[in-house]
Amino acid sequence: MTSRTTQFETLTVERIERVERITLNRPEDAHGVNLTLARELAVVARECDQDPEVRAVLLTATGRFFxxxxxxxxxxxxxxxxxxxxxxxxxTLHRASSSFARMAAPLVVAVNGVAAGAGFSLAISGDLVLAAESAKFTAAYTRAGLSPDGGLTYALPRLVGLRRAQELILTNRLLTAPEAEAWGLVTRVVPDAELAEVALAAASDLAAGAAGSNAAVKSLLLSSYGNDFEAQIELEARTIAACAASPDGAEGREAFIAKRAPKFA
Known part of the structure; x- marks a missing residue:
């Protein structure tokens, strides 16, 4: 396994094979989003979006807070x-959110602790969201006299429905990790001590997959919110045809016929 680490003022960014691991690094301020963190996150997200060597991105933090x-x-x-x-x-934060949503690489979020406000928005933005057993989720905006940002009002009702989104945002209800899993906010809950290892393994598995297929899945799911049925199935047909004509498509067919594991580029 090869790796390199880049230290920003508010982030630690480490390349592990083809996984870019981004760790929020303001522990003295509960990894709160200040302008510096938002700017650095936007820079890193844009770099991940533009670097074809990045095949998966892992976003996490350390300590009691995500x-x-x-x-x-x-x-x-x-x-x-x-x-x-x-x-x-x-x-500035939304530039990061947009890059994460539209980049080809899947985003894995490992929620190690409390995710509140913009942290809640970041936590549920992943293509896969893994939560430590001790993690907790709360909107917290109205408690500070604010309204949501970070795409929360876009993602939350689509994940849990309008009524539950209204409850979470207006009442600042605190969800435990098992509750968040039951509501469909997280993919899986894992023991605290195993979160880092499990999250990296999940990101590494995605990075070893067919990059074009992963990018196509992300793009198709994102476009489905704005398309009618006919437009979406036409886009599906065009996208699967492009995947089939790609080197990864050829490798996938050959591996299936030969009954072996595929080796994508």
Whole structure:
């Protein structure tokens, strides 16, 4: 296994084979999203989107918190212009969210602890979401007199339905990891001590798969929210034809016929 590590001010970014592992690194502030973290996350997300060597991305943190949401202390420091500052903060975070959603590589999120506010939005944005048994989830926005960002009002009702989304956002209900799994917010709950290993294994498995197929799945699922049925099935037909004509498609067919494991490029 080969790896390299890049240290930002608020993130640690490590390349492990073809997995880019991004670790939120503001433990003294519960990994809160300040403007620096949002900017660095946007930079890393864009790099993952543009680097064909990145075949899967793993987003996680350390300690008791995954991410406590927006940095309210930094917001308070801009009390003379709170609206423009928070708009800049949200726009910057959303550049990261958009890159993660539209990049070819699947995103695995490993939620190691409390995910609140923008941290909740980040936590549920993964293509796979693994949660430690001790993880907890809460919207927390209205408690601070704020409204959601980070794509929460897009993803949450699609995952849990409108009524549950309303309850979670308006009442700030705290969900345990097993409750979040039961509601469809996370893919799987794993013991705390196993989260890092299990998450890296999941990301590595995705990275070893057919990159074109993974990218196609992400793109098709994202487009399904805006397409009618006929448009979506036409897009499916065109996309599967392109996959079939690719080198990975040829390898997949040959491996199936030969009854062996495929070896994708």
């Amino acid at each position: 991410c406590a949401g927006g940095d309210l202390k930094e917001m308070a420091a801009h009390a003379d212009r709170p609206g423009p500052f928070v708009k800049e903060l949200a726009d």
